[in-house]
Amino acid sequence: MYGPNGYETMPGGLTVTDLVVTYSGDNPVEAVRGVSLTVGHGETVALLGPSGCGKSSLLGAVVGTVEPASGTVAWNDEELTRVPIHKRRFGMVFQDGQLFPHLDVAGNIAFGPRMAGVSVEARAARVEELLRVVGLEGLGARDVSELSGGQRQRVALARSLAAKPRLLALDEPLSALDSELRTRLAKDVKAILRSQGVSALLVTHDPAEAETMAHRVLRMEDGRLV
Amino acid sequence: MSTPSATVRRQLAWWAVAVVPLSFLGLFFLWPVASVLVRGLFEDWDMAAGWAVLTSSRTLEAIWTTLYLALLGTLGSLAVGLPAAWALGRFEWRGRRTVRALLTTPFVLPTLVVAAAFSALFSSSGLLGSWGLDQTPASIVLALTFFNVSVVVRLVGNAWETMPSSLAAAARTLGASRARAYWNVTLPALAPTIASAAAVVFLFCSTSFALVLVLGGSRVRTVETEIYLQVNQFLDLRAASVLALVQVAIVALALWISARVGGARGFTQAVQGRRGPRRFERLAVVGALVPAVVLLVLPLSALIERSLRVGDGYGLDHYAAIFSVPARNVLPVSVAQATLNSVVTAAIATVIVAVMGLLVTALVARRSRRGSLLEGLTMLPLGVSAVVVGLGMLLTLNTSVLGVDLRASWWLVPIAQAIVALPLMVRAMLPAVRSLDPRLRAAAASLGASPWRVRWHVDAVLLRPAVAASLAFSFAIAMGEFGATAFVARPDRPTLTTAIARLLSRPGAENVGLAYASSVMLAVLVAAVMLASERWRARSGGGL
Structure with missing residues (x-):
């Protein structure tokens, strides 16, 4: 197994073991049925599968937005299954960005550092740095409602990276965009992830996107890896 | 072409x-x-008389009463309505729709019925007659709150319900604790809706003629009831016209505020499945709904009780x-x-x-x-x-x-x-x-x-x-x-x-x-x- 720079990946990273996610209700659904996987340091792994195969539920359980019925999520040797979302240091890029409507672009990107108690000056520097990384220099004061679809996803990516996550979860980050833009942005996102050396778990239904962005592609069907 | x-x-x-x-x-x-407004301004080209009405202590008191009652009514509606909107909009639980429908009923009740209900509650022989709130500003503020909690629940509850839960989740993945995600993301995202609900409530409160007329009696007078009194008791049409001008200005002020705070920000994304309240959240939901439900049920049951009370017993005589x-x-x-x-x-x-x-x-x-x-x-x-x-x-x-x-x-x-x-x-x-x-x-x-x-x-x-x-x-x-x-x-x-x-x-x-x-x-x-x-x-x- 080789990492982004050709070096052998360090042991550890994300380890998911026998994860099960069920949704209770009148018709209980078992969305994830015992999945185990690993993501090494600096590695990007894609989960590829049709909609409804359980890949987003799996991602939610890793990040902490979904509570698993059983199984464990661990980083290196640290068990995280019962750790609240905000203490896992796992970032998430949502399908439709989920930018905060009451904050401008810079305010969105600075949110993570602000939560971490970073000083105002250091925050501003971090915002400038990430705007440069995602290619949106000078747009810090822009209202998020004035952004194009591609710009929104770039801001969402910058916002997640600004919080210095150890793992970045990307939930169909490009599927809301048109196909030409998607191909171009997929390459950009790949380059950004590599340059930041962050581990990433990408959920997508687009095989081309998975091949472009990931070191390794896992296929998922009906709640299981195949 | x-x-x-x-x-x-x-x-x-x-x-x-x-x-x-x-x-x-x-x-x-x-x-x-x-013609009312023109008459108020310059009847017989004599503006001094109109000015005298405007600056009389009676008029100034009515203006002051209108403004502070509307302000207190708005604050009361937010204080009771926002927790209820949270409990109804944030979680999914059995009976939620029923409670929501119940809490939005006052909005469809005629103001006069609300006035009658609160007078049944607070008049000397009423259920809470011993509180001595009959003909006080406090009873009017409570009635205004009763009426307008439904506005807050409707507007803010809807926004809360349609707000994508992933917005708060996004904040959590960026390191915000539950409380900080709430203060830094959820509330600011709802702020425009809360502000416009407050502006609408202020408008309703400043035009609540029937409530003040019935509950204020002879002691509490707003601009609107003062217009009515001037016409019906003092036959002073000049004074009524001047007051009408004042009332138009107050309503214009309320509308200006409501335009300034801007429209509610709509969330158009598909609503993701909301979860039921967990553990202590259930207590919080109950606690958040109790004031609104009590405020709703008490006056209405007092109204029904009093409509059935005959002498010392009950009957359908009335x-x-x-x-x-x-x-x-x-x-x-x-x-x-x-x-x-x-x-x-x-x-x-x-x-x-x-x-x-x-x-x-x-x-x-x-x-x-x-x-x-x-x-x-x-x-x-x-x-x-x-x-x-x-x-x-x-x-x-x-x-x-x-x-x-x-x-x-x-x-x-x-x-x-x-x-x-x-x-x-x-x-x-x-x-x-x-x-x-x-x-x-x-x-x-x-x-x-x-x-x-x-x-x-x-x-x-x-x-x-x-x-x-x-x-x-x-x-x-x-x-x-x-x-x-x-x-x-x-x-x-x-x-x-x-x-x-x-x-x-x-x-x-x-x-x-x-x-x-x-x-x-x-x-x-x-x-x-x-x-x-x-x-x-x-x-x-x-x-x-």
């Missing part, structure tokens, strides 16, 4: 139809209200009294007759609203400059309190004023009610009309339907539920209307609302008991019509 002459012809046709609603609004709204003429000339007719009057006038008002409303809707559905002019004019009565509308009609359209020679002027009542209901009807219709997909019309036309047949087979069929809903709504508004009706209804031909107001203002257990029984009847009538309207609206998909 249309030739210039075709364009001109179309414009002429538009104006030919527009003449009907324009002359209706001009004659029964613009002229009366404008309900039976609805069918006989009250003793000692309190009313010239029975309450049953007044109810019949109300139903007839409300029906006439609804017919007027239907004709004018459909004409206006058809004329402004396609956006144009002349269209938005007409739309603005139709909405104008919303920006002038009903009391000012009623006063205007009383002063200009009765050839002789104030009970001396009221000639056959009963038709002023349905017209006044139509003026009040028309903007609400048009506001309910326009989104439904504008959301009709033009491709449906194009499809029908391509299948060989002529323009008139398109209108009949497509537009009319699709809009039928929306029309039915908005007309039922107009009927309910007209039935419960009091502000304008109080000025134009003839004493010998009372409506149900003016009859109740008169009964409430008279001493004697029979009168008050009859007033409570009549209020229950009015509430049931109006609520039934409103529920039917809501049901039709749900089918049509339009909204207010």
Whole structure:
């Protein structure tokens, strides 16, 4: 197994073991049925599968937005299954960005550092740095409602990276965009992830996107890896 | 391509139809209200007298009372309504819809019924009579809160319900604890909605004529009740006109604030499944709902209890009294007759609203400059309190004023009610009309339907539920209307609302008991019509 720079990946990273996610209700659904996987340091792994195969539920359980019925999520040797979302240091890029409507672009990107108690000056520097990384220099004061679809996803990516996550979860980050833009942005996102050396778990239904962005592609069907 | 002459012809046709609603609004709204205001400003070119009214301590006190009651009512509504909106919008739990429907009912109750309910609660022999709140500002603030909690629950609860839960989740993945995600993301995202709800509540509170008239008695006077007193007790029309000017300024202030805080920010993303409350959250949900539910249930049960209380026991005597003429000339007719009057006038008002409303809707559905002019004019009565509308009609359209020679002027009542209901009807219709997909019309036309047949087979069929809903709504508004009706209804031909107001203002257990029984009847009538309207609206998909 080789990492982004050709070096052998360090042991550890994300380890998911026998994860099960069920949704209770009148018709209980078992969305994830015992999945185990690993993501090494600096590695990007894609989960590829049709909609409804359980890949987003799996991602939610890793990040902490979904509570698993059983199984464990661990980083290196640290068990995280019962750790609240905000203490896992796992970032998430949502399908439709989920930018905060009451904050401008810079305010969105600075949110993570602000939560971490970073000083105002250091925050501003971090915002400038990430705007440069995602290619949106000078747009810090822009209202998020004035952004194009591609710009929104770039801001969402910058916002997640600004919080210095150890793992970045990307939930169909490009599927809301048109196909030409998607191909171009997929390459950009790949380059950004590599340059930041962050581990990433990408959920997508687009095989081309998975091949472009990931070191390794896992296929998922009906709640299981195949 | 249309030739210039075709364009001109179309414009002429538009104006030919527009003449009907324009002359209706001009004659029964613009002229009366404008003449009241002009009269207040410079009757006999003597502005000093008007200035004297304005600066009298009595007027200043009424202005001050109006403002602080509206402010306290707004704060109270937010304090009780926001926790309830949270409990109803944030979580999914069994019975949520029922509680939500319950909490939004006060909105459809006529203000006079709310006033009667709180007077039943706080009057000396009432359930909480020992609290000594009768005829105090506190009782009015509580009643304002009762009425407007439903506005907060409706607006803020909806926004909360449709806010994507992943917005808070995004904050959590960026390192925000649950509490910080709430303070830094959820509340700021809701802030525009909360602000615009507060502005609407402030507007409602500053025009709550019936509540103050009934609950304030002789002690608490706002600008609107002062207008009524000046006309009915002191026969001082100059003072009333000056006060009407003040009231228009207050409402303009409220509207300006509401425009400044901007519209509610809509969340259009698909709503993701909300979860049920967990552990201590259940306690919080219960705790958040208790004040709103208690505030809702107490006065209404007090009203029903008092309507059934006869001497030391209980009975239906007060309900039976609805069918006989009250003793000692309190009313010239029975309450049953007044109810019949109300139903007839409300029906006439609804017919007027239907004709004018459909004409206006058809004329402004396609956006144009002349269209938005007409739309603005139709909405104008919303920006002038009903009391000012009623006063205007009383002063200009009765050839002789104030009970001396009221000639056959009963038709002023349905017209006044139509003026009040028309903007609400048009506001309910326009989104439904504008959301009709033009491709449906194009499809029908391509299948060989002529323009008139398109209108009949497509537009009319699709809009039928929306029309039915908005007309039922107009009927309910007209039935419960009091502000304008109080000025134009003839004493010998009372409506149900003016009859109740008169009964409430008279001493004697029979009168008050009859007033409570009549209020229950009015509430049931109006609520039934409103529920039917809501049901039709749900089918049509339009909204207010």
